[in-house]
Amino acid sequence: MKAALFAALAVVSAGFAAVWLAALARAAGGRQKPGWLDAGVGFVTNVFDTLGIGSFATTSAFFKLWALVPDEQIPGTLVVGHTPPSLLQAFIFIAVVQVDFATLVPMIASSAMGAWLGAGIVSRLPRIRIRFAMGAALMAAAMVMTLTQLQLIPGGGDSLGLSGASLAFAIMGNLVFGALMTLGIGLYAPCMILVSLLGMNPRAAFPIMMGSCAVLMSVGSVPFIRSERYSRKAALGLTVGGIPGVLLAAFVVKSLPLSAVRWLVVAVVIYTASMMLRSAVQERRAGPEVPAEA
Numbered sequence: 494m495k496a497a498l499f500a501a502l503a504v505v506s507a508g509f510a511a512v513w514l515a516a517l518a519r520a521a522g523g524r525q526k527p528g529w530l531d532a533g534v535g536f537v538t539n540v541f542d543t544l545g546i547g548s549f550a551t552t553s554a555f556f557k558l559w560a561l562v563p564d565e566q567i568p569g570t571l572v573v574g575h576t577p578p579s580l581l582q583a584f585i586f587i588a589v590v591q592v593d594f595a596t597l598v599p600m601i602a603s604s605a606m607g608a609w610l611g612a613g614i615v616s617r618l619p620r621i622r623i624r625f626a627m628g629a630a631l632m633a634a635a636m637v638m639t640l641t642q643l644q645l646i647p648g649g650g651d652s653l654g655l656s657g658a659s660l661a662f663a664i665m666g667n668l669v670f671g672a673l674m675t676l677g678i679g680l681y682a683p684c685m686i687l688v689s690l691l692g693m694n695p696r697a698a699f700p701i702m703m704g705s706c707a708v709l710m711s712v713g714s715v716p717f718i719r720s721e722r723y724s725r726k727a728a729l730g731l732t733v734g735g736i737p738g739v740l741l742a743a744f745v746v747k748s749l750p751l752s753a754v755r756w757l758v759v760a761v762v763i764y765t766a767s768m769m770l771r772s773a774v775q776e777r778r779a780g781p782e783v784p785a786e787a
Contacts, residue, residue, distance in 0.1 A: 494594045498587065502707065506580050509711040513573065516718045520725065530559065531730020538731070539578045539738035545699060546755060547679035548575055550631055550762040552731065557768050562724045564772060565620035568627065568675055569714075569723030572608075574731030576710040578739045583700075583707035585743050592697040593654020596663070597704060603664045604680065604705035607671025608713030614675075617720070624773035630678035631766035637682050638759050642752070650692035659691045667701075671709040680706055 534555045542548035549571050556562040562570050587597075618626070640646050655663055666687045670680045684705065685698040717723045 495587065498594065498598065498704075499584065502580065502583055502587075502704070505708055505711045506577075509576055509580075509714065512715055512718055516721075517725065520721075525726040527726050527730030527733055531561065531727050532734035533730075534561070534727075535574065535578070535731035535734030536738040537734075539575070539735035540742040541758065542575070542578065542681075542735075543582055543739045543742035545681055545685070545702070546758050547681040548578075548735075549674070549679040550634060550765055551758060553627070553631070553769075554761045554765040556727070557765055562727045563620075564627075564769065565623050566722060566724050568623060569717030569720075570727050570731070572675060572710050573714040573717055573723050574728030575735060576707070576714050577732045578735030579703065579710050580707045581736060581739050582703040582743070585739070586703040587700045590696060590700045591653055592700045595656075596654040596660060596693075597701055599660070599664050600667045600701050601704045601708050603668040604671035604674075604709040605712045607668040607673075608675055608709035609716075611672030611675035611713065613716050621773050621776050624769050624776070627678075628766045628770035628773060630673060631762050631769065634678050634682060635759050635762040635766065637686060638755065638762065641682065641686065642755055642759065646686055646689070650689075650694065652693045653697050655688075655691055655693065663687060663691055667705060671705065671713070674706070674709060675713050680709070 534552060538548040538552045538555070541551055552571055552575070553567055556567055556570070557564075637646075654660075667680075667684060670683050670687075673683075674680050681702045684702045685695055688698045688701060689695050
């Protein structure tokens with residue numbers, strides 16, 4: 494069963510690569526090569542991502558801090574650029590962490606369906622709506638991460654899988670998380686909390702999270718690529734820097750103390766959400782909403 498899942502991931506990887514490479518080839522005349530800053534953001538954020546902290550909030554913060562990507566292109570850039578590193582994470586964690594495949598496979602599939610539905614909507618939203626949606630989603634993520642750090646959310650049980658109503662609930666939850674990921678909110682924290690509340694070992698959440706993100710981002714990136722609602726330069730930087738970041742975190746720095754880093758990420762999430770909401774309010778006060786095409 495593991496071999497079949499690896500084969501499916503290989504097919505998904507090849508499909509994503511074919512779509513993105515074809516789009517890059519068509520836009521070769523206007524393509525810019527990523528710089529050291531773009532690759533550096535990819536490296537740092539994917540180290541965090543592989544450690545289970547997530548990459549969307551920190552990447553959004555870097556994009557806002559250094560004005561690397563226009564706000565309306567951030568969701569697409571996050572999804573497209575972080576897809577190859579996420580695929581690598583999926584192969585690593587599914588190989589080394591035990592989990593019930595009857596739970597893993599349907600949860601991965603449901604997250605992909607949610608991403609497809611979500612990206613089809615988000616890729617057509619005007620900039621001001623994306624700002625409000627991302628700001629609200631990131632604030633929600635900060636609240637969840639804070640509750641986890643304060644140990645106000647149960648730490649989970651010992652089960653490696655789910656069944657019956659619990660499995661059905663987990664599948665529906667992951668579908669929602671997949672859709673929310675296209676708004677810029679990471680799947681890792683809510684997915685880990687969901688499986689913990691349902692009695693699973695939190696460690697078993699890692700292959701679920703990594704596999705879900707790998708598949709849903711491969712699927713969810715297609716509407717952004719086709720509509721060109723992402724920054725090619727920044728997305729390439731996330732991929733180029735992200736792959737060595739994944740390898741470093743997976744094989745070298747597994748034992749890093751994460752509590753202080755997670756508190757830092759909470760602060761980053763709150764800052765990013767505040768800046769996004771502030772930009773949306775300023776745009777609304779400035780005049781009529783700007784159409785997406787503009």
